[in-house]
Amino acid sequence: MAKNLVKPKELPAELRTKNFDEVVSGYTEEEMLEEASRCIQCKNPRCISGCPVGIDIKKFIYQLTQKDYKGAFETIYEKNRFPSICGRVCPAEYQCRKSCVFTPKSLPYASENAINIPLLERFVGDYARKHNLISNLQQTNKKTNLKVACIGSGPASLTVAGELARYGIEVDVFEALHTLGGVLSYGIPTFRLPRDVLNYEINLLTNYGVKFYTGVIVGRTISFYELKKTYDAIFIGTGAGAPTWLNIKGENLINIYSANEYLTRVNLMHADKFPQYHTPVNVGKNIVVIGGGNTAMDAARVALRMQKINLITDGKVTVLYRRTELEMPARKVEIKHAKEEGVEFQFLVQPIEFIGDKEGKVVGVKCLKCELGKPDESGRRRPLPIEGSEFIIDTDLVIVAIGLKANQTLSDTVPELKTTKWGDIIVNPETMETSIENVYAGGDIVGGEGTIIEAMGMGKKAASAILKKFGLI
Numbered sequence: 001m002a003k004n005l006v007k008p009k010e011l012p013a014e015l016r017t018k019n020f021d022e023v024v025s026g027y028t029e030e031e032m033l034e035e036a037s038r039c040i041q042c043k044n045p046r047c048i049s050g051c052p053v054g055i056d057i058k059k060f061i062y063q064l065t066q067k068d069y070k071g072a073f074e075t076i077y078e079k080n081r082f083p084s085i086c087g088r089v090c091p092a093e094y095q096c097r098k099s100c101v102f103t104p105k106s107l108p109y110a111s112e113n114a115i116n117i118p119l120l121e122r123f124v125g126d127y128a129r130k131h132n133l134i135s136n137l138q139q140t141n142k143k144t145n146l147k148v149a150c151i152g153s154g155p156a157s158l159t160v161a162g163e164l165a166r167y168g169i170e171v172d173v174f175e176a177l178h179t180l181g182g183v184l185s186y187g188i189p190t191f192r193l194p195r196d197v198l199n200y201e202i203n204l205l206t207n208y209g210v211k212f213y214t215g216v217i218v219g220r221t222i223s224f225y226e227l228k229k230t231y232d233a234i235f236i237g238t239g240a241g242a243p244t245w246l247n248i249k250g251e252n253l254i255n256i257y258s259a260n261e262y263l264t265r266v267n268l269m270h271a272d273k274f275p276q277y278h279t280p281v282n283v284g285k286n287i288v289v290i291g292g293g294n295t296a297m298d299a300a301r302v303a304l305r306m307q308k309i310n311l312i313t314d315g316k317v318t319v320l321y322r323r324t325e326l327e328m329p330a331r332k333v334e335i336k337h338a339k340e341e342g343v344e345f346q347f348l349v350q351p352i353e354f355i356g357d358k359e360g361k362v363v364g365v366k367c368l369k370c371e372l373g374k375p376d377e378s379g380r381r382r383p384l385p386i387e388g389s390e391f392i393i394d395t396d397l398v399i400v401a402i403g404l405k406a407n408q409t410l411s412d413t414v415p416e417l418k419t420t421k422w423g424d425i426i427v428n429p430e431t432m433e434t435s436i437e438n439v440y441a442g443g444d445i446v447g448g449e450g451t452i453i454e455a456m457g458m459g460k461k462a463a464s465a466i467l468k469k470f471g472l473i
Contacts, residue, residue, distance in 0.1 A: 006035040013340040036064040050099030052457030081162040087122025142168030149231040154182025156443030157237035159459030165208035186268040219410040240444035241407040250354030253362040259401035284397025291401035292321035297334040322383040431465035
């Protein structure tokens with residue numbers, strides 16, 4: 001048994017900032033077997049309880065040690081339709097790896113030597129894709145007369161579609177954008193989640209009869225009530241697509257983007273290949289990214305690459321965060337990668353005003369220095385501005401990445417759909433059913449901005465409730 005974690009190979013920082021190639025390589029078969037052999041097959045594996053979709057982690061890792069790759073794939077696929085996706089983007093250090101027996105209970109996130117469960121899962125998903133194992137899985141012969149509509153094609157909706165289709169339910173997925181995947185497509189850069197991987201696992205759902213319709217905005221293109229007449233149940237997974245702003249002076253200046261718009265332009269609309277694709281995005285020399293979450297790290301790392309591919313060799317990208325690195329909600333690995341690539345960080349800094357030139361373009365960010373006070377409702381120490389500590393950071397492009405809020409395009413047209421004051425849809429937490437009978441919801445539109453696997457967990461819960469409602473389980 002290998003004593004220490006088998007670390008994956010990564011592209012060198014000096015190479016990876018010049019393109020959008022995937023940064024972290026998957027395990028080779030030899031590396032996978034070495035890492036899988038470290039699992040001690042606990043009698044009561046805590047890692048399974050740490051997985052929001054309940055994958056039998058102990059079982060699939062044992063199958064890997066026996067080189068039973070088809071069996072490992074079937075074990076994972078029973079609970080998770082997207083092993084290659086989750087193996088790349090799951091925040092496992094706060095979930096299954098944190099629950100691993102090799103992580104002391106006192107640690108807030110996984111220890112260095114916790115079994116690298118996501119990379120083992122990624123190996124299985126990638127192996128299945130390369131060897132077309134999905135074609136060997138038994139497809140459902142069940143057929144019902146039930147029809148369910150899923151609104152949005154993010155991880156929650158995709159999970160619902162996959163679960164219901166297995167039981168012979170006809171599922172139609174309606175996506176507002178021209179590309180499927182929701183936040184998986186527009187929010188996550190290709191150097192973390194290659195599009196061939198994403199598209200392959202989404203398209204597998206068509207094997208079960210799931211149908212996809214893009215360019216359909218429910219509440220605009222078609223009304224919610226039209227769907228209600230046609231379908232036996234509806235799942236709403238429209239996500240949190242509306243940006244949150246700082247609401248400070250100068251925020252409407254030119255070259256101030258929300259991270260949502262910036263990442264959508266690059267990830268989904270190929271602004272990185274302009275003019276081959278007709279979607280421009282401004283590329284600054286001194287870029288400031290405001291925020292400390294995963295979206296901020298993605299925006300900063302994308303901005304850095306945009307500078308390099310546009311031959312701005314002396315450019316700079318700086319992340320401003322009003323707490324310290326210890327309180328940053330971003331994944332540790334994303335912070336590490338950003339630092340390796342040259343992203344700079346300024347902590348305990350709070351922007352209070354954007355400064356513009358005569359043409360209305362941003363040229364600076366006025367900030368206050370902060371100190372940490374007592375913990376707030378998030379459990380993190382509250383940043384307190386220090387009076388008289390103003391200073392200005394020069395910039396020619398700003399990306400605001402301080403969170404997303406509910407997309408209310410649909411809920412605004414359905415008054416009987418109960419929501420919170422923030423626009424999140426209110427559900428029964430046991431079934432995910434909304435205030436409207438046979439209408440369910442999950443993902444970021446319910447819980448606010450969360451993780452991919454949390455959204456999938458809500459989708460599984462909603463699918464189970466629908467199946468029980470119609471007596472299929």
